[in-house]
Amino acid sequence: MSSYDDLASQALAEIEQADGIDALDALRPGLFGKKAALTEAKKSLGQLDPEQRKEAGQALNAARQQVEVAFETRRGALAASARTEALEAERMDLTEYLGSASPGHAHIVTQTRDRLEDIFIGMGYSVAEGPEVESAWYNFEALNIPEWHPARGSFDTIFVNLGEPEEVMLRSHTSPVQIRTMENQEPPIYIVCPGRVYRTDTADATHLPAFNQIEGLVVDKDITLGDLAGTINQFVKALLGDDIETRLRPSYFPFTEPSAEFDIRGLDGSWLELGGCGMVHPYTLRACGIDPEVWQGFAFGFGIDRLAVMRYQTDDLREFVNNDIRFLKQF
Numbered sequence: 001m002s003s004y005d006d007l008a009s010q011a012l013a014e015i016e017q018a019d020g021i022d023a024l025d026a027l028r029p030g031l032f033g034k035k036a037a038l039t040e041a042k043k044s045l046g047q048l049d050p051e052q053r054k055e056a057g058q059a060l061n062a063a064r065q066q067v068e069v070a071f072e073t074r075r076g077a078l079a080a081s082a083r084t085e086a087l088e089a090e091r092m093d094l095t096e097y098l099g100s101a102s103p104g105h106a107h108i109v110t111q112t113r114d115r116l117e118d119i120f121i122g123m124g125y126s127v128a129e130g131p132e133v134e135s136a137w138y139n140f141e142a143l144n145i146p147e148w149h150p151a152r153g154s155f156d157t158i159f160v161n162l163g164e165p166e167e168v169m170l171r172s173h174t175s176p177v178q179i180r181t182m183e184n185q186e187p188p189i190y191i192v193c194p195g196r197v198y199r200t201d202t203a204d205a206t207h208l209p210a211f212n213q214i215e216g217l218v219v220d221k222d223i224t225l226g227d228l229a230g231t232i233n234q235f236v237k238a239l240l241g242d243d244i245e246t247r248l249r250p251s252y253f254p255f256t257e258p259s260a261e262f263d264i265r266g267l268d269g270s271w272l273e274l275g276g277c278g279m280v281h282p283y284t285l286r287a288c289g290i291d292p293e294v295w296q297g298f299a300f301g302f303g304i305d306r307l308a309v310m311r312y313q314t315d316d317l318r319e320f321v322n323n324d325i326r327f328l329k330q331f
């Protein structure tokens with residue numbers, strides 16, 4: 001009978017050592033099959049005399065039952081931990097990604113554009129937009145830049161291979177939006193037109209081949225150069241602070257007469273050129289079906305990226321498009 005105990009404790013040890021369901025199931029024939037030691041022992045009961053047989057039978061049953069219970073218990077435990085492991089391994093993380101403390105923000109140029117729009121909306125203007133691919137009429141002709149005009153050359157235009165040569169282009173300034181607006185809208189007109197423009201420039205610290213301008217256009221009655229100067233002064237102060245001075249300097253643009261460049265003076269006392277402006281040329285008003293004897297207008301245009309450089313004191317325009325997060329997150 002003590003050999004039954006030995007068989008049982010040997011079986012229990014094997015069960016305990018099985019480190020997985022498969023390993024445990026592989027033990028089943030050896031523990032309970034036809035040739036298993038406990039099965040063999042049962043067969044040999046028949047050789048005992050009846051008295052001994054009863055006692056030995058009970059002991060053998062008890063031993064076998066003990067092994068069966070241990071087997072099932074172990075199997076249950078192994079199944080449970082296998083399931084836990086699988087759940088852990090296959091778990092899908094459906095929690096929202098909150099990342100670091102910084103959720104990101106608008107690009108420095110977008111911030112500058114938004115601020116400019118806000119200022120002009122506050123002055124009663126609306127925001128107008130136009131296509132980035134333009135025809136020669138909108139980009140040049142209606143702006144009093146006919147085909148033979150030297151100013152065409154100064155725009156370093158990127159042409160699109162479509163239609164007649166040099167007929168379709170990426171707009172080289174936002175001034176075409178003036179034309180589109182005047183063609184479609186009766187005066188009085190008070191608009192700003194921000195947007196991306198293109199030129200054949202190679203990227204360097206002060207140039208990008210794709211950059212952003214904002215155009216302003218006013219067409220109303222009795223509009224004078226004084227209104228233009230006052231408007232420029234007003235928005236520059238709203239944007240950069242009351243200490244900033246502005247001035248107009250004589251210049252030339254085909255679509256304005258007279259024309260000027262406008263400069264701003266920073267706290268260090270030096271003058272910086274910001275953009276161009278002038279009184280809308282009668283030719284351009286007429287080209288858009290507006291009678292220059294009744295209506296006058298002024299217009300201005302400048303680079304938003306360059307303004308962002310001044311506003312945020314950066315020193316290389318290329319930083320705006322490099323997508324270096326260390327640069328971008330400073331602003």
Ligand code: DAH
Pocket residue numbers: 172173174175215216253255256275276277278298299300301302
């Ligand atoms: N379109 C000009 C440029 O890109 C800028 C400009 C000058 C716009 C004078 C104007 C203006 O509206 O009146 O160089």
